[in-house]
Amino acid sequence: MSLLSLSELGVILRGRPVISGVTLDIAPGEFVGLIGPNGAGKTTLMRAALGLIPAAGHSALGALPPAQRAKLAAWMPQSREIAWPVTVETLVMLGRVPHLGAGQRTTPADRAAVESAIAQMGLGPLRHRAATRLSGGEAARALIARALAQETPLLMADEPTAGLDPAHQISTMETFAALAAQGKSCLVSLHDLGLAVRHCTRLILLGKRGGQGCVVADGPPADVLTPERLEEVFGITAAYLHTADGPLFQPLRITR
Amino acid sequence: MNRVMIALALLAAALFSASLLVGPAGLPVGDSLVALWQGGDGPVAMVMRQIRLPRAILALMIGASLGLAGAAMQGYLRNPLAEPGLIGVSGSSALGAVLAIHTGAAAMWSLGLPLAALGGALAGVALVMGLAGPRGGSLTLILAGIAISALAGALTSLVLNLSPNPFAANEIVFWMMGSLADRSMTHVWLAAPLMAVGWVLIGTLGRGLDALTLGEDAAGAMGVNLPRMRIVLVLGTACVVGASTAVAGAIGFVGLVVPHILRPFVGARPSRLLWASALGGAVMLLVADIAVRIILPTQDLKLGVLTALVGAPVFLHLIYKTRRDGI
Numbered sequence: 293m294s295l296l297s298l299s300e301l302g303v304i305l306r307g308r309p310v311i312s313g314v315t316l317d318i319a320p321g322e323f324v325g326l327i328g329p330n331g332a333g334k335t336t337l338m339r340a341a342l343g344l345i346p347a348a349g350h351s352a353l354g355a356l357p358p359a360q361r362a363k364l365a366a367w368m369p370q371s372r373e374i375a376w377p378v379t380v381e382t383l384v385m386l387g388r389v390p391h392l393g394a395g396q397r398t399t400p401a402d403r404a405a406v407e408s409a410i411a412q413m414g415l416g417p418l419r420h421r422a423a424t425r426l427s428g429g430e431a432a433r434a435l436i437a438r439a440l441a442q443e444t445p446l447l448m449a450d451e452p453t454a455g456l457d458p459a460h461q462i463s464t465m466e467t468f469a470a471l472a473a474q475g476k477s478c479l480v481s482l483h484d485l486g487l488a489v490r491h492c493t494r495l496i497l498l499g500k501r502g503g504q505g506c507v508v509a510d511g512p513p514a515d516v517l518t519p520e521r522l523e524e525v526f527g528i529t530a531a532y533l534h535t536a537d538g539p540l541f542q543p544l545r546i547t548r
Numbered sequence: 549m550n551r552v553m554i555a556l557a558l559l560a561a562a563l564f565s566a567s568l569l570v571g572p573a574g575l576p577v578g579d580s581l582v583a584l585w586q587g588g589d590g591p592v593a594m595v596m597r598q599i600r601l602p603r604a605i606l607a608l609m610i611g612a613s614l615g616l617a618g619a620a621m622q623g624y625l626r627n628p629l630a631e632p633g634l635i636g637v638s639g640s641s642a643l644g645a646v647l648a649i650h651t652g653a654a655a656m657w658s659l660g661l662p663l664a665a666l667g668g669a670l671a672g673v674a675l676v677m678g679l680a681g682p683r684g685g686s687l688t689l690i691l692a693g694i695a696i697s698a699l700a701g702a703l704t705s706l707v708l709n710l711s712p713n714p715f716a717a718n719e720i721v722f723w724m725m726g727s728l729a730d731r732s733m734t735h736v737w738l739a740a741p742l743m744a745v746g747w748v749l750i751g752t753l754g755r756g757l758d759a760l761t762l763g764e765d766a767a768g769a770m771g772v773n774l775p776r777m778r779i780v781l782v783l784g785t786a787c788v789v790g791a792s793t794a795v796a797g798a799i800g801f802v803g804l805v806v807p808h809i810l811r812p813f814v815g816a817r818p819s820r821l822l823w824a825s826a827l828g829g830a831v832m833l834l835v836a837d838i839a840v841r842i843i844l845p846t847q848d849l850k851l852g853v854l855t856a857l858v859g860a861p862v863f864l865h866l867i868y869k870t871r872r873d874g875i
Contacts, residue, residue, distance in 0.1 A: 339765070342769055344765060358772070361769075361771065362769060362770050362771030363771075367765070367769035367770075368766070369766050371765070373762060373766070374761060375760070375762075375763070376626075377816045378816045378817055382815060383761070387770075389771070389772070390770050392755070394752070422816075442770070
């Protein structure tokens with residue numbers, strides 16, 4: 293059974309339906325990019341799937357008790373809030389919170405998970421720095437490392453590449469792809485369609501129909517990003533090339 | 549981190565002993581300690597066991613309570629300017645006490661005042677919880693707390709305004725400055741159980757507070773039960789602050805300044821800050837209580853006045869330092 297399984301999920305916020313009728317499954321080994329214009333409900337969908345906000349319909353994760361869910365799914369919210377000047381190492385260690393019993397101290401296994409997450413995100417030189425003093429991109433990487441340290445079979449992140457330089461955008465996408473290759477599931481919302489096309493194995497396109505968000509298309513990148521859908525959902529035209537270097541996607545013009 | 553805790557514990561122990569040995573009676577150190585240990589009916593034993601011991605114990609307990617609650621409140625709200633009084637417990641507890649003085653209940657029965665203060669704290673917390681609702685973010689909690697504080701403050705002023713005689717008004721004003729003078733073991737026994745409950749409640753919050761460093765959404769996804777955390781925090785704070793206010797009056801600034809000073813020494817981790825702040829609060833209040841006895845032994849300088857006088861400049865300095873560091 294897949295970890296992320298939604299059927300007819302709908303969310304009403306402040307009396308307004310934001311998303312409705314979302315049904316999807318994400319299998320192990322998939323790196324799924326969640327795309328769509330601003331306000332299509334990407335964040336709402338992920339929060340509802342995690343059970344962080346009340347929702348109609350069914351979410352397998354949302355139905356679990358929070359403590360159990362936290363061992364299955366790690367979540368990296370869009371807001372990169374770090375309230376206190378803890379060290380990067382301490383911040384990454386927070387990912388082990390779901391695995392520790394009340395009053396239990398960290399074990400070698402916890403420390404190994406933290407070390408591996410720090411290494412994966414290249415945070416070694418920063419490990420003793422105060423997390424509040426990192427640059428935006430460094431903080432983003434530290435927070436991704438935190439989610440990795442949670443060692444869950446499912447990883448969900450809301451715009452993890454926003455604000456990163458190109459090299460770190462690519463390495464972040466490769467990190468998620470590598471996790472998927474290990475048999476984990478990744479669901480990541482993205483605004484950079486070029487990154488999504490190059491790295492994701494599957495795209496879910498959210499769009500607005502009748503004022504509320506719903507899944508417009510779901511499948512391999514080349515099948516999802518057709519000229520008709522780009523026009524309908526994003527209001528743009530784009531070049532989509534299949535090169536020897538892999539797929540290339542570049543938005544071109546606004547159509548409305 | 550452990551070194552900080554050990555240093556604070558040793559300091560608190562030393563100050564506790566010093567608190568036992570300082571007083572207007574000017575007793576010799578050796579005699580006092582023997583009398584404290586052996587008891588008996590002599591005047592030295594009376595002074596030690598019935599005046600100085602409860603005073604030192606109360607300073608320790610109340611300081612620890614205010615420091616602990618302050619650290620928890622700052623961690624939960626992710627705001628270094630938060631303090632235990634923010635949720636309206638201090639204000640409503642003070643209102644209860646003032647009502648007891650005004651109606652004469654405090655004069656008729658020695659426990660009238662502390663019990664009325666506890667009742668006020670309880671009523672205030674019930675109102676705050678009702679206003680803030682079971683779910684929702686920390687902002688609603690702050691707003692509800694401020695509303696209740698303002699209401700309690702207004703009602704306290706009203707009682708003062710309608711006070712029938714200047715003596716009652718005087719007593720109310722003095723009580724609101726906070727003091728540990730003339731407290732007995734009865735006060736210790738009244739406050740101790742409630743504070744112990746509060747310490748245990750707040751003590752369970754450490755890991756959740758750590759997780760909240762990343763915000764409510766991330767903490768929720770890490771399995772932290774936020775609605776439950778909020779109830780435990782509010783009840784725990786109500787227990788410790790309500791009990792403190794009930795026996796010692798309003799003592800400000802401890803819960804605000806102590807966590808702020810100690811945060812860099814524990815690597816800013818909220819769970820570690822909890823217990824460091826408890827020890828730090830005890831140290832600060834013991835120092836303040838010794839100071840009021842040394843500085844103006846004849847004038848009854850109030851404890852709350854001194855903590856505010858010392859706390860506010862220290863706080864200003866910290867703000868200045870923070871600004872200079874360019875945060």
